[in-house]
Amino acid sequence: MNGLKTLRSVDPFSNERMDEELKLCSICGNIATQKACFDVGDSARIVERYCDTCVKSVKFE
Numbered sequence: 001m002n003g004l005k006t007l008r009s010v011d012p013f014s015n016e017r018m019d020e021e022l023k024l025c026s027i028c029g030n031i032a033t034q035k036a037c038f039d040v041g042d043s044a045r046i047v048e049r050y051c052d053t054c055v056k057s058v059k060f061e
Ligand SMILES: [Zn+2]
Pocket: 025, 026, 027, 028, 029, 030, 050, 051, 052, 053, 054, 055
């Protein structure tokens, strides 16, 4: 929509590793289950994490 971020991939990831902090959804703050990679220009890439519900709105924007 704003053209600044281009979604490259969405992959499920596990929060089961006990030695790491739980990753939370960037939108609603629930436990995240999906991670999305975005291209943001200049060869830069960012990763955002979302729950199952919010990742749908990311995909279809
Ligand atoms: Zn969410």
